[in-house]
Structure formats: C-alpha cells, structure tokens
Amino acid sequence: MATALSVKHLIGIKDLTADDIELIFSTAENFKEVINRPIKKVPSLRDITVANIFFENSTRTKLSFELAEKRLSADVINFSTSGSSVSKGETLIDTVNNILAMKVDMIVMRHPKAGAPYFLSNYVNANIINAGDGAHEHPTQALLDAFSIKQTLGDVAGRKVVIVGDILHSRVALSNILCLKKLGAEVKVCGPLTLMPKYIEQLGVSIELDLKKALQWCDVANMLRIQLERQDLKYFPSLREYTMMYGLNKNILNQLDKPIVIMHPGPINRGVEITSDVADSEQAIILNQVENGVAIRMAVLYLLAANNKN
Amino acid sequence: MQSRLILNSQAFEITIRRLCYQLIENHHNFEHSAIIGLQPRGIFLARRIVTMLDAWLPNTPVLYGELDITFYRDDFRRRAEVAKANATKIDFIIEDKKVVLVDDVLFTGRTIRAGLDALLAFGRPRKVELLTLIDRKFARQLPISPNYTGHAIDSIDADTVSVQWKETDLNDSVWLHTTNT
Numbered sequence: 001m002a003t004a005l006s007v008k009h010l011i012g013i014k015d016l017t018a019d020d021i022e023l024i025f026s027t028a029e030n031f032k033e034v035i036n037r038p039i040k041k042v043p044s045l046r047d048i049t050v051a052n053i054f055f056e057n058s059t060r061t062k063l064s065f066e067l068a069e070k071r072l073s074a075d076v077i078n079f080s081t082s083g084s085s086v087s088k089g090e091t092l093i094d095t096v097n098n099i100l101a102m103k104v105d106m107i108v109m110r111h112p113k114a115g116a117p118y119f120l121s122n123y124v125n126a127n128i129i130n131a132g133d134g135a136h137e138h139p140t141q142a143l144l145d146a147f148s149i150k151q152t153l154g155d156v157a158g159r160k161v162v163i164v165g166d167i168l169h170s171r172v173a174l175s176n177i178l179c180l181k182k183l184g185a186e187v188k189v190c191g192p193l194t195l196m197p198k199y200i201e202q203l204g205v206s207i208e209l210d211l212k213k214a215l216q217w218c219d220v221a222n223m224l225r226i227q228l229e230r231q232d233l234k235y236f237p238s239l240r241e242y243t244m245m246y247g248l249n250k251n252i253l254n255q256l257d258k259p260i261v262i263m264h265p266g267p268i269n270r271g272v273e274i275t276s277d278v279a280d281s282e283q284a285i286i287l288n289q290v291e292n293g294v295a296i297r298m299a300v301l302y303l304l305a306a307n308n309k310n
Numbered sequence: 311m312q313s314r315l316i317l318n319s320q321a322f323e324i325t326i327r328r329l330c331y332q333l334i335e336n337h338h339n340f341e342h343s344a345i346i347g348l349q350p351r352g353i354f355l356a357r358r359i360v361t362m363l364d365a366w367l368p369n370t371p372v373l374y375g376e377l378d379i380t381f382y383r384d385d386f387r388r389r390a391e392v393a394k395a396n397a398t399k400i401d402f403i404i405e406d407k408k409v410v411l412v413d414d415v416l417f418t419g420r421t422i423r424a425g426l427d428a429l430l431a432f433g434r435p436r437k438v439e440l441l442t443l444i445d446r447k448f449a450r451q452l453p454i455s456p457n458y459t460g461h462a463i464d465s466i467d468a469d470t471v472s473v474q475w476k477e478t479d480l481n482d483s484v485w486l487h488t489t490n491t
Binding site: 003004026027029030033034037038039041042043044047072302303305306307308 | 380382383386387391392393395396397399428430431432
C-alpha cells in the first residue's frame with residue numbers, strides 16, 4: 001500500500017485513487033485508537049497552523065475539524081463570514097491571502113459555491129481541504145461514511161448502498177457515490193424524480209423510485225436530509241407527502257427480510273426523512289459516523305501535512 | 311557491501327534467555343510490571359520475551375502491550391517518505407507500573423524518545439526501563455541508555471544492522487552490513 005497521498009489538496013473524492021482512500025482509512029484506524037486513549041492528543045502537527053474558513057453555516061463539520069486539528073496539536077484559527085471583511089466586499093483570494101500572510105499552512109474551507117476550493121487551490125500556497133462546496137462535493141463526509149460502513153460490515157467492496165432523499169442538492173450524495181464506486185460497492189439512489197439530477201446514471205448508479213424495493217435490495221441505507229434551505233422551487237407537494245413516500249420508519253424496516261444498516265449525515269429532521277425510533281435504534285450507526293468523522297479528518301490532515309514541506 | 315553475522319540463531323536464543331533472567335532478577339514475578347514492545351520491529355523481541363516469561367512464571371500472566379510511535383516522531387515532514395503507522399494495543403492501566411520498553415536495535419535514541427512520549431499518553435508509570443537486543447554504541451543523538459542489552463556493537467553511521475526473525479524472515483539472526491569506503 002502507498003504511504004503518501006497522490007494529491008496536495010483534498011478538493012473532492014473525484015481526485016483520489018482507491019489507494020489514497022485505503023491509506024486514509026488505515027491511518028484513521030490508528031487515530032481512532034488515539035482518540036480512545038486517556039490522553040487523546042498526539043504532537044504530529046505541532047508546527048502547523050490550520051485556518052477553518054466557513055462561508056456557510058456548519059456545526060458538526062466545523063467542530064469535527066477543529067477537534068481533529070487540536071488532537072493533532074495544530075494551532076487553529078477560525079473564520080466565519082459573519083462580522084468579517086467579506087461583507088465589505090473583499091474577494092475570496094484576498095481574504096485567504098491575508099490569512100496566509102499570517103503563516104497559515106492549511107485551509108479547511110466551506111463555501112456555498114461549487115468549485116470555490118478548486119479555484120482557490122490554483123492561487124494560494126497552502127493545502128486546501130474542502131469541507132463542502134455548494135452542491136458539489138463534501139469529501140470528508142463521504143470518507144467517514146464509507147469508513148463507517150467498513151467498520152460495521154468489514155468491507156465496502158460488493159456491499160449494496162442506497163442513498164435516499166434529495167440527491168439533486170446534495171454534495172454528500174455526489175461524494176458518497178464517487179467514493180463507494182471507487183471502493184467497489186454497488187450504489188442506488190432513491191427519491192422523487194424531481195430531486196434526481198439529470199445524467200446521474202452516468203456515475204454508474206441506478207435510480208429506484210420505490211423506497212421499499214430499494215431497502216429490500218440494500219445492505220446499507222444512507223438517509224439524506226431534505227435541504228429546504230437550498231430549494232427555491234417546490235420539488236414535491238408537501239413535507240408530509242415526502243415523509244409518506246420516502247420517510248424511513250420502523251414499520252418499513254420490520255417488513256424487510258434482513259436487518260440493514262442505517263446512516264444519516266446529520267443534522268436529522270426527525271419525523272421527516274427518518275423517524276426517531278429508527279434514528280435511535282441499534283441498526284442506526286449515526287453516532288459512530290460522528291466519532292469516525294474526527295478520526296477520518298485527523299487522517300486527512302496528517303497525510304496532507306506530511307506532503308507539505310514548507 | 312560486506313555483511314558480518316553478529317548473532318546466529320543459537321546465540322540469539324541464548325541472548326534472549328539471558329535478558330529474561332535479568333528481567334526476572336529485577337521484576338520478580340512481574341506483579342507490578344509490564345512489557346511494551348515498540349512497533350514495528352520491537353514487538354517480535356517483546357513477544358518472544360513474554361512467551362518465555364509466561365512459561366517460567368505460570369501463576370502471573372505478564373502484562374503485555376504494543377506501542378506505535380509514528381505520531382510522536384520528531385522527523386514528521388522532514389522525511390522524504392511518510393511514515394506508515396502501526397497498531398497500538400495497550401489494554402491495561404500503566405499507572406504506577408514498572409514498564410519495560412522493548413526494541414530490537416538502539417541507534418540514535420530518537421525512537422525511544424518518541425516512545426517515552428507516546429507511553430505517557432497512557433498514564434504515569436512508576437518507572438520506565440529500556441531493553442534492546444542490539445545497542446549500537448557511539449551513535450546516540452540523545453542522552454538515552456538501555457537498562458538491558460543483548461549485544462553491543464561498534465559501528466559507523468553508514469553501517470546498517472538487520473535483525474531477522476523466524477516469524478517473518480528466514481531465521482533468527484543479526485547481521486551488520488558495512489559499505490567499503
């Protein structure tokens with residue numbers, strides 16, 4: 001197995017090889033052991049400064065990155081657009097170059113526009129980690145999802161995964177599809193046709209409109225959140241109708257002939273895409289995903305920093 | 311390049327046996343002690359020692375763990391290659407224990423420095439000792455000295471020492487490779 005990543009930045013899963021992903025997983029396993037020690041901190045990144053730049057709201061991802069950075073002993077600065085000079089009209093490159101002038105080595109960025117981290121990577125001299133760009137990619141989420149499947153089921157190759165919900169607006173869906181396909185899993189997407197992107201089949205996935213059939217087929221169901229904030233049009237008649245057609249509840253699960261693993265990237269809309277009894281059931285690995293998120297992000301930061309010889 | 315045999319399989323076995331006797335002299339029945347092998351190569355020596363001690367002290371199983379120091383190295387980002395991490399497995403409390411760190415070759419001492427740091431993440435041991443199969447004298451870059459030594463050799467920095475284990479290599483042996491300059 002390779003010992004170094006083939007990339008300098010983590011912009012998307014698209015740029016990673018299957019070897020890169022396996023290296024991130026094996027390193028994350030080591031870090032998972034580290035964060036379960038009495039002292040959960042290692043000194044690897046003590047000479048690295050990381051800036052978390054969030055142009056869009058986030059709770060889990062931001063906390064998870066910050067914790068990962070601190071457990072690697074990196075120095076951390078946080079920046080969010082509210083109360084910053086961005087509202088005074090500063091450009092992205094200027095904002096970031098000003099931050100880099102303060103000797104920052106790595107940038108973790110979330111941005112509402114697809115491609116913003118890629119654009120930035122052409123102009124600045126720092127490792128860039130995409131923490132979500134518009135409806136494009138959210139690579140660390142996909143890595144932690146696939147890692148959680150691997151930890152729960154032993155492997156990813158050959159597993160059947162269905163991604164349910166708003167595929168059209170979801171960066172988690174795209175990154176998940178790319179990651180799972182690279183690792184050899186079979187992927188279906190399920191949801192109302194209005195929330196399916198055109199040409200999605202070209203990624204090697206199939207569409208299933210019937211939730212029950214999709215669940216009957218799969219080993220793992222990844223239930224996405226309905227992103228009401230991104231929907232400027234009406235894509236389905238009402239939330240109630242969506243829940244009746246695509247909401248996961250205990251009744252549907254009980255009708256399946258085998259137990260399946262339930263995942264959710266959070267934040268959960270309880271009672272919309274998933275009911276509380278399912279979200280809190282033994283089959284749900286939602287909180288394992290959160291724990292694995294810190295380990296995966298530590299692995300990504302560590303491996304990218306290793307390539308940074310500044 | 312010339313290769314010289316330092317320990318053959320018989321001398322290898324005798325050396326490990328002697329190290330075990332020395333450990334028992336100082337740790338008696340190992341009630342308050344633990345053996346921790348350093349990944350990746352120290353664990354073979356540590357496992358041999360623990361197997362031998364367990365056979366001689368059947369009433370008290372010797373506490374044994376394996377420690378990886380990759381994330382504590384002082385040459386991260388300075389090496390050409392990224393160091394690959396190995397598994398750490400310490401499923402007991404080291405607080406107040408007498409810990410013996412075990413590695414195959416003691417060279418610059420930097421691995422042991424990292425090992426001490428890594429160990430302290432698991433608590434505060436009462437005492438830490440160092441056992442090494444081969445001590446490359448005069449090569450130390452840090453003030454570190456072993457408590458138990460299998461065999462001490464004089465060598466220059468350009469030389470390499472390879473310890474072979476029958477578990478992964480052909481047989482048990484130690485070789486010194488020198489380059490003609």
